[in-house]
């Protein structure tokens with residue numbers, strides 16, 4: 001473990017808080033130290049109050065902030081003397097503790113202080129850093145963990161036995177620290193949880209953290225438990241329907257649609273295929289706060305019913321021992337280990353599933369190394385239950401509020417790099433769906449950089465393209481709920497008497513044949529959609545009102561329209577809805593340049609603005625208008641509608 005501190009950068013920090021932000025971000029950048037909101041840091045400084053008096057303040061990480069991205073405003077200022085007094089109480093229930101923290105802040109708009117605030121307050125150092133370093137929890141969660149920790153650190157750290165985070169832990173640390181700390185003490189290890197370091201400067205505290213974690217890494221190295229030997233090599237195959245069935249079973253167990261992401265790299269496949277996986281992976285998480293993301297145990301295999309029964313038994317066993325009554329969370333797994341699939345992570349959104357995967361990738365390394373050290377041992381099921389059902393942990397998950405309409409659902413949009421297709425991706429992302437955008441244009445791949453977007457560049461007329469798209473879609477998100485058939489070509493005007501067969505065939509292939517292939521291949525996936533499948537066809541005004549010179553285009557769109565109507569009849573029994581939109585005169589697409597618009601407007605003797613609004617309502621129709629309606633057609637407003645055709649054209653006298 002190496003320090004990544006830059007002496008010039010820290011020298012440029014002009015205040016205690018700036019230094020605190022700087023080294024906190026350094027910790028946050030190293031995923032082997034903290035993951036996703038894990039860990040916390042603080043600084044003690046004095047501040048003038050309204051009366052001009054100096055007050056001692058603890059600036060401690062506010063909950064909801066990630067160390068990697070924290071800013072000055074992410075630290076909550078709490079009156080230090082009050083915190084120190086609280087630490088002397090014999091008991092303080094969690095809600096009362098949180099109330100004390102919040103009511104003794106000096107900035108009303110600051111975030112709720114970390115539940116570890118009192119612990120930070122009692123450590124008599126200006127800067128305090130806390131991480132869940134992989135190397136430290138690896139040693140601590142192994143056979144003879146405490147003995148090994150003492151062997152590594154000697155007098156350099158105070159060792160604290162496991163107690164659930166909160167007031168009791170802070171109080172125990174206050175006692176043990178006062179009794180055990182000596183002149184050599186530079187840190188504190190919380191068994192089965194993590195490590196603290198401290199110092200008089202941000203740099204000193206940070207460098208002590210790096211040094212202490214480095215000692216644990218060196219120990220693992222000496223014990224030949226750092227470099228993990230290669231396990232049996234396995235090979236990942238396509239698993240389109242296996243993924244979709246697994247996602248359906250998991251979503252049914254959760255009661256809501258879930259995203260299931262597959263990780264079939266060598267690291268995950270070989271771990272899932274280990275002969276001892278059912279033992280080593282079923283001990284518990286590496287640090288307790290991972291439980292709210294990963295649940296206590298992964299599901300081994302694909303029997304979701306058996307997993308649910310086991311989870312219900314776990315709840316029934318430990319709930320009566322809790323201080324107050326709890327209601328059961330959804331019993332669906334969050335991590336799946338399977339020799340064919342590798343590791344799958346599960347979340348209410350693609351982002352959540354990605355967080356779970358990152359945590360579990362670290363967990364696999366920790367388990368492998370602890371196993372090499374003599375055996376992985378996690379906290380008891382009862383201890384983990386207490387953290388999983390701790391109100392303050394659950395509050396972290398509730399922060400986002402009510403999930404968006406399409407949370408946990410997956411949509412595929414064709415022709416998504418520009419115009420209506422691109423707008424459809426935006427409208428679906430805005431409603432919480434994970435979206436796969438497909439386009440011939442290679443720019444599709446990087447149009448959005450976010451976990452809930454996958455861009456695939458391919459030629460849909462290639463017969464091999466569709467299975468590949470569905471494999472990538474199910475590997476990334478687990479299934480398919482919504483299909484937006486948008487890709488198409490609008491060739492230049494050409495009358496029938498001079499329309500060649502090649503051009504006719506080309507337009508029919510892209511506008512019609514490809515969509516029939518997509519519908520056929522997507523049907524088994526849409527049938528497994530937890531809330532029923534939805535298809536939206538982007539048709540054209542030319543279907544009800546064709547124009548001269550557009551024979552191939554109008555015929556292809558009319559045939560597609562008929563195809564959709566038959567699908568509505570055939571697929572209703574599979575709970576799949578299919579509806580069509582007929583846009584007209586949408587000018588904010590790649591087809592319409594300023595010059596083309598100007599020349600068309602002139603042709604009709606209109607200004608560009610009049611030309612754009614040349615409809616019954618005298619309104620301009622944009623890509624976004626079409627996309628919003630397409631997205632709504634997938635939502636609850638249209639839950640009872642299938643086989644419908646809706647114009648979105650500002651009113652067209654020929655259509656009306």
Ligand SMILES: [Zn+2]
Pocket residue numbers: 039130131132193194
């Ligand atoms: Zn912690």
